[in-house]
Every structure is written in C-alpha cells, then in structure tokens.
Amino acid sequence: MNYTYYSERTQKIRTAMTALGIDLLLISPSSNLFYLTGYALNPDERLFLLVLPKEGEPFIIANILYKEQVKPLPVTNHIFWKDGDNPFLLLKAEIDEQNIKIKTAALEPQIPALFSLPLSQTFPQTNFVLASSFIDPIRQIKDKSELDMIRRACKTSDQALKALINKGAYWIGKTEAEFFMELSAEFSKRGLSSFGASVQTGVNAAIPHYITGNGIIEKGKCLLVDFWGRYNGYYTDCTRTFYFGTPDSEFKKIYEIVKEAQEAAEAKAHVGYTLEDVDLAARSVIEKHGYGEYFTHRTGHGLGIDVHEGDSVNKGVKVPLKPGMVFSIEPGIYLPGRFGVRIENIVAITEQGVEVLHNFTKELITF
C-alpha cells in the first residue's frame, strides 16, 4: 500500500472541511472508505467508522473481529468494541477524550439509518450534513494511482471481450445468458470482480434497461454487450454492438451514426469544454441524422471506485473538464421492436487532451 496517496487525499478532504466549517467526518464502509484507506469492506450490522477530525489524529472504530484486517491500513489509531458493548458511547468517549468540539459533522451518504439514528442521538447538539458535497468533487479528479487502475481495468476487459468475439460463429444458437456466463468467466480469470453485463440480442437491444435473458444469438440479429467490473477496486465499463449475418443498409447506417456521435463526443473531451459540451457533441450528430428521439439517455457518467459516480455527461451539466476526470461516452440509438446500437468507451481527461482507455475496435464486426 502506498500511503502517500491516502495522505494526499485526506489532506484535500481536510482543506475542504476547514473551508466549510465541518469539524468531523464519519465514514462507514463505502467507496469513500476505500478512497481514504484502500479498505474494501462490505457494510454489515456491526458499526465500523473512519473518524476524521478537522485537526488531530484520525481513528477507526471497529468490532474486535476486524483487528487483524485493519492492521495494514494507513490509519493506525484503532478503537475496538466487542459484541455487547455500545460502540456509540465508545465513540463519544474518544471524541471527548481528544477534546474535539463538534458543531457540524459530515456523514457518509451511504451510512444506513441503523447507524445514523443512534449517531444523532449520541450527539444531539451536532448538526449533521452529507459528506458528498465536498468529497464527490475531490474524487472526480483521479490521481495517478487511480488512473493506473482504471486503465488496467479497461485494457483487461477489452481482452475478455476479445476472447469471446474470437469464437465467432460458435455463438450462433447460444443464448444471451450463455454469453453472459462465459464473459463472467473471462473476467474472473483475469482478476476482475463485481462483474455485471447486459447482453441483448435483436429486438431486446432496443430496450435500454433490458436484463440478459434467453434471447438466442442468430443470423439476422445484432448483439449488444454492455459489461463492467472492478480491477483492484476500480471499474471498467464498455459497450460494443455486433451483427450476426449480413446487416441491411439501415442497420449499417445507424451503426455509423452512433460511431460518428461517439467520436464527435470524444473529440470534445478536452480541457476548455464542459461535460454538457461532450453530451451535445454526441447528441447533435444523432439529431442531425433525424434519430434524436431514439437516443433516450445521457451521453455518459463519471466512473472510478463506483461504476457510476460524480457528475453526468448530460445537458445542463456545465462542469468544466479538468485533467484527471474519467467518464463514459456511450451514445446509442434504439429502434423499438427492431434493434439497438450503443458504443461506449471510458475516457480520461489529460493536460494535453483525452486518453481513450479502451482499445477494442469501434468498427462494425459481423459474423
């Protein structure tokens, strides 16, 4: 574990807390805990908190069961409780001991009421606010270590998709669910976890939130594959659309429009533009060709420790692009009852321009 990154992130958070008059930050198991400590812990019914005072030593309060697991963390001050103890009173005692005054405390937005209600009862004079208002903008700018992880996640997922697509005509007669299972296995083999995918054939590809089912891959149908997963805590997310058999001229036309829209948006993904500009670049290509009403969603979303995080790439999001921002560009056209096409890459904003993190071809592959 490289502690430098964690101490830099903590320092940014503290600077924001000071500016906003926030005395204490309370983080339960979540992507924010991972961001600040590298610790990926699933939330459960036992209170676990990273406690970061504006000044003074941060500490962790955890059940004694976690004693070994927290040893390597960058936060080395640990307070343990046992089943039967009241961990909220232990927290209060430590805060009193350190003589921390908390007028305002920021809460992990994902902390369940199971913990937030007892916290507000333990500190009845404290004003609780959501930590997302200052953590999200900090997390939106990825550091070098995070960019490395996302880059590797994307490259590895490209290889997984290639392994499947290389099987070519093998897929004819297989179901969406079978494609899903084999892609899951390729992810798993390459060290990617938290695999998810939408595998959609033919008319199913026209339903943007369709869930992988028993549609058959066969000649005369498209195959839309949207898939994501985590590599060392950071996500990849990618979509490609294929065709089995010989596509008709309309499918080829729609495919080319989506590709043109995707590339127009990538071309606007530079410092000097906003997230809205990127959305408009894709949207205006699709509108120009008369398919605006069939592009029914935002152009993209931020990505990092969460598969969707931070600001959207959408109309009205006038957030200027900055080096270190990472998001998806994924326009699509969905013709109900017929087919759908979407092409998605993850991109990172650099000082010089844009880095496209996937290298899987965007040219139409047919079988």
Place this chain on the structure above:
Amino acid sequence: MNYTYYSERTQKIRTAMTALGIDLLLISPSSNLFYLTGYALNPDERLFLLVLPKEGEPFIIANILYKEQVKPLPVTNHIFWKDGDNPFLLLKAEIDEQNIKIKTAALEPQIPALFSLPLSQTFPQTNFVLASSFIDPIRQIKDKSELDMIRRACKTSDQALKALINKGAYWIGKTEAEFFMELSAEFSKRGLSSFGASVQTGVNAAIPHYITGNGIIEKGKCLLVDFWGRYNGYYTDCTRTFYFGTPDSEFKKIYEIVKEAQEAAEAKAHVGYTLEDVDLAARSVIEKHGYGEYFTHRTGHGLGIDVHEGDSVNKGVKVPLKPGMVFSIEPGIYLPGRFGVRIENIVAITEQGVEVLHNFTKELITF
C-alpha cells in the same frame, strides 16, 4: 402476484405500529420493501419510499422513471416526482393533505443518510425510530408463500450441487475458482440468482471466512462448499464437505462428529425449545468429543429474503421456536493447518416438528 399475502403482512405491521404508538412507516428499497410489496428494487440515488400510515391509504413516492414498474404493485396510490423536483417536499405535502400527524415515524434501517438526513430536516418535530424492532419479529414467521419459495430454492440448489458432484474425478486438478464458476453456472441455469459460495480445499477449509481462491482439488484433500443464492426473492444456503481419495481415520471421525452434531440440533428444532437449545444440542456433541474449541461460530442464522436475517441460533438466544421459523443448522470443526468440516441444512419449524428443506445426502462422499 397474490395480493392476499401482502395485505396480511401489512395488517400485522399496522397492528404492531398501533401497539407501539408509531404513526408512520417509511420503507426505502430493501428486503422490507420486497416483503410488503413483492418489489425487488436496487437502492439508487433517487428517493423511492413506501409510506404506510398507521391508518389510511399507504402510498408510494417514486421518480417518474418508475411509473411502469410500480403499476402491478399491491400499493396502488403513487406519487411521482421528476428530476429537478424536491421529493421530500412532495412527501410533506401529501402527508399534510392526508392530515396525518406524525409524532413518531419508523425508518427502514437500511435507508442511507442521503435520504434520512433530508427526511429529518423535512419533519423536524418527528421522533424517528428504527422499524427493525417490530418488522424483524414479524418477518421471522414465514407465511405459506414464503415457505414455498424457500423450499424451492433449497431443492433447486441441491440439484445444482448434485450436477457438479456427479462429475466425480473430473474435479481432480481443477481449482476452487473453477468449481465456483461451474456451480454459479448451474445456479444461473436453474433460475437462481445472487449466487455466492466459499469453495475451500484442504487446509483452506480450516479458515471459516476463507474466500474461494486458487487452491487445487486433489487426492488427500477435503473440499468444503458453502453456497447460497435466491429463487424468486428467497434464499437457499447449504454446505457440504467432500473428500478426494481415501480419508484417514481422523478425518472420518471428525466428519461423523459434525454429522452427529448437525443431526442432534435438527432433532431439537421443535416447538417447545428455543434457538439457544438448538445451538446447545450441536455444541454439546462437539464438546463431548473434545473439539469444542474448534467449533468457532454460532450454529446458525435466520434466513428468508435476506441470507442472514432475524435471530441467530446461538447461546443466549432464548427465543422460543414457532411454526414458520426458518434457519440454518451448520456446525463445523476447523483444525488449523489441516482441514475443516461443516454440514449445513436449512430447516423450517412446523406445527408437528421440523421440515428439513435440503435432501442432499449428509453421508460422506469420497472420490
């Protein structure tokens, strides 16, 4: 959807609310929402609430995106908000409109601070409490429809395990991860979702929270498989331990002790005993044979919409057994650096005795 079950469940909840002086129940997407409406919705960043006043019409407040999805639900009064609206103010307006006075409101324990903080700001005079105190005991007694689902989940997972075990010596040389993947595929094929498993070979089986890895299945090693998944919303959870090659006399002895403990506990799973009695029945068998210190966990846990829910089967849990209670019985012995054995069945308490929901043999299978 059979609405009778939902209205019976709602009635039980309302009776408890009246007894406890709770004016309003607020349920966000969770297993409680599924229990009360049959709607399995993943929590996201958009406020979705089932609002159940002590008296009067329950209603749902949801983003307009969910308009089609909520149509079949047993709660037919829907209030929709659009991106840009403040859904908390809409909720307040509806509550004022219905002239509901809320001194005390019960909150879904899993609702994130993202929503619970704005709720407490919207209703500053309301005392918020956790809904678990009265919902959990109600959910602990499964109705006929729930028992049917759990029964089918367990039987289906038995078939999935059988399909793998029938391959016999095929597994020699394969890894834990490969066994995991094939079991996952068998689950998926049979309509089970949310698959999870711990596949542990040899010395890895002695580590109770070991995660499936690259251990090799080979002669002279045990294979412990703990696996779970959901069928129409309800869980199965099962463990069996196998042996590749010819086990020595100590392994055979330990296996028989665990089996004897598991069966002793099943024999105490009757009305007239408590959850603690079931734990003690298993524990005393293992202690009698001198392995008490190697049985390092509780005997079991409640199960239903969540894989772990309700009370534990453990020392100190003096909860009397009642018809409709469903829990696991899963004693184990773990000899560090050597091997581990666990046998787990899900059981349901009936009027007459106990129904064991798995039919996979508990006799030692060797390859």
